[in-house]
Amino acid sequence: MxxxxxxxxxxxxxxxxxxxxxxxxxxxxxxxxxxxxxxxxxxxxxxxxxxxxxxxxxxxxxxxxxxxxxxxxxxxxxxxxxxxxxxxxxxxxxxxxxxxxxxxxxxxxxxxxxxxxxxxxxxxxxxxxxxxxxxxxxxxxxxxxxxxIGAAGLTAWNALFGAGLPGVAGGAGPRGIRAGDVVLTQGTGAVALFAAGFAVRAGARVIGTTSSAGKTRWLRALGVAEVLNYREDGRWGETARGLTAGGEGVDLVVDVGGAGTLGQSLRAIRYDGTVAVTGFLSGGEDGPGPSLMEVLPRAANVRGILAGSRAQYEEMVGKMEEWEFRPVxxxxxxxxxxxxxxxxxxxxxxxxxxxxxxxxx
Ligand SMILES: NC(=O)c1ccc[n+]([C@@H]2O[C@H](COP(=O)([O-])OP(=O)(O)OC[C@H]3O[C@@H](n4cnc5c(N)ncnc54)[C@H](OP(=O)(O)O)[C@@H]3O)[C@@H](O)[C@H]2O)c1
Structure with a gap:
């Protein structure tokens, strides 16, 4: 031909x-x-x-x-x-x-x-x-x-498994999420649904958010344990923290909103927890976002993500095949x-x- x-x-x-x-x-x-x-x-x-x-x-x-x-x-x-x-x-x-x-x-x-x-x-x-x-x-x-699966899948993969969580002091080095960790995702866009789906498959407990009651079922279908409405509950980060054992907070937030969501993301995490900053969906109208000094009271780790490497992509493909994972x-x-x-x-x-x-x- x-x-x-x-x-x-x-x-x-x-x-x-x-x-x-x-x-x-x-x-x-x-x-x-x-x-x-x-x-x-x-x-x-x-x-x-x-x-x-x-x-x-x-x-x-x-x-x-x-x-x-x-x-x-x-x-x-x-x-x-x-x-x-x-x-x-x-x-x-x-x-x-x-x-x-x-x-x-x-x-x-x-x-x-x-x-x-x-x-x-x-x-x-x-x-x-x-x-x-x-x-x-x-x-x-x-x-x-x-x-x-390229940009959104790999960004979610890197946020979850790209060694963004601190290791135990004096013990192993940085790590990705593992079974038993609590992860918070935001909304029902592409990055959030990949993150929620991957995290559930890895054995984490996932708390999701959405602005739409009608979209809750998509999060539930992926195995998300609790869903909060971020429009109705402006303090969704603190609410999510209250849903964790002892109110300690979540291990990782996959933040897609940027300036408009980072304040609550920092309130959702446990001491030494991580916020993976992947996006800026909340736009410029929310001002510059929280002061960098807000990381101090939670001993927070904040990690910017720009997609990921071919090596990370290959890791993701391997797991997607093992899990027979299909994107939404x-x-x-x-x-x-x-x-x-x-x-x-x-x-x-x-x-x-x-x-x-x-x-x-
Ligand atoms: N860093 C990278 O390499 C990389 C790669 C891919 C994407 N991104 C970025 O990551 C962000 C997400 O990408 P995406 O493809 O997932 O976008 P998307 O599919 O367009 O996500 C839209 C959804 O996000 C939710 N949302 C919007 N504003 C929100 C807010 N203020 N708080 C919480 N949820 C909100 C809404 O869900 P509900 O309707 O359920 O409320 C909305 O339907 C974008 O900023 C994108 O540019 C970055």
Missing amino acids: ALPTKTDEWVVKSASSTNFNLHLSKSVPIQSLGPNDVLLEIKAISLNYRDLAIARGTYPLPTTFPLIPTSDASALILATGAAITTLAPGTPVLILPAPLHTTGPLTSATHAAPGDGHHPGLLRRHAVLPASWVARYPAHLSYVEAAT VDERVFGFGEVEEAYEYLWAQKHVGKVVIEVAK
């Missing part, structure tokens, strides 16, 4: 505070295949809050326009460059959310992602990418499911011609879990 030479791609022309400024460019030439590249037919793309923030001009890191947005996709390899021996055409893969970060700590040189404002994203029918940017995904997942995909899956609707849907927070665009739909 002849390989495609042209493709269609969505472009954000510039940041706008009133819309997403998305434009479909048709029949764009596909870049030629280098010896270390793969030609991909993109099958499904999942959206992240970052994609909205970049288009709305609220993303906290510098961005250059115009850009092809989005960073999460599954794909089929159509062709491989002359130097590639480990991947073959016909192999399903996903594109790693932090493809240069292979193992160990993140560095300036390895901090990069497709669709981050500097590297072209994946909202297109085909892409030529370095072969080192793709990875296999759990075999039991569909293309739609696989497109969701919102019941509405969009087609390639419905990208603006998909952005609006995520913006309105009508979704549960991941919002996905299926290219062939």
Whole structure:
């Protein structure tokens, strides 16, 4: 079969505070295949809050326009460059959310992602990418499911298992969560549901929050023990702490809200507990958030998370296969011609879990 030479791609022309400024460019030439590249037919793309923030001009890191947005996709390899021996055409893969970060700590040189404002994203029918940017995904997942596990799944994995909890003084070093720990997650978005699902499978007790009584069932279905409504209970962090043995507090909060939630997250944890800061969903309207000095009274550990390495991704894939873990995909899956609707849907927070665009739909 002849390989495609042209493709269609969505472009954000510039940041706008009133819309997403998305434009479909048709029949764009596909870049030629280098010896270390793969030609991909993109099958499904999942959206992240970052994609909205970049288009709305609220993303906290510098961005250059115009850009092809989005960073999460599954794909089929159509062709491989002359130097590639480990991947073959016909192999399903996903594109790693932090493809240069292979193992160990993140560095300036390895901090990069497709669709981050500097590297072209994946909202297109085909892409030529370095072969080192793709990875296999759990075999039991569909293309739609696989497109969701990159950024959100790996961020949740890193928050839970990336050795963020302190070891016992004088004993073992930092550790990830384990059976019997108590974890608090926030809302029913993608990172929160991955975190809740993974933590339950690891034997932790999970306390979840949501603003919507109707979405509680999604948390319960994952095995979340208690659900608090963060809109009705503004002191949800203290309430969560009261639900733990002796009122000591939770071991780990996976914080997705940022400035608007960190104050309560710090109140939820036990002494020497950890807050993994993954997101900024509460936006800028909540001011700068609590003072850094608030970590002192709880002897708190606060850890920022930027996705994770390929090594962590491989660990996650291994466990997802062992657990036969399936991500939560919102019941509405969009087609390639419905990208603006998909952005609006995520913006309105009508979704549960991941919002996905299926290219062939
Ligand atoms: N650090 C990284 O590498 C990385 C990777 C992926 C994502 N992120 C960031 O992590 C955050 C979450 O991403 P996501 O993909 O899970 O987003 P998402 O799917 O858009 O999450 C939306 C949901 O979060 C909940 N929510 C919104 N505001 C909240 C608040 N103030 N307090 C508690 N819950 C709130 C709501 O759940 P209810 O409707 O149930 O209330 C909402 O439906 C975003 O800021 C994203 O940019 C970071």
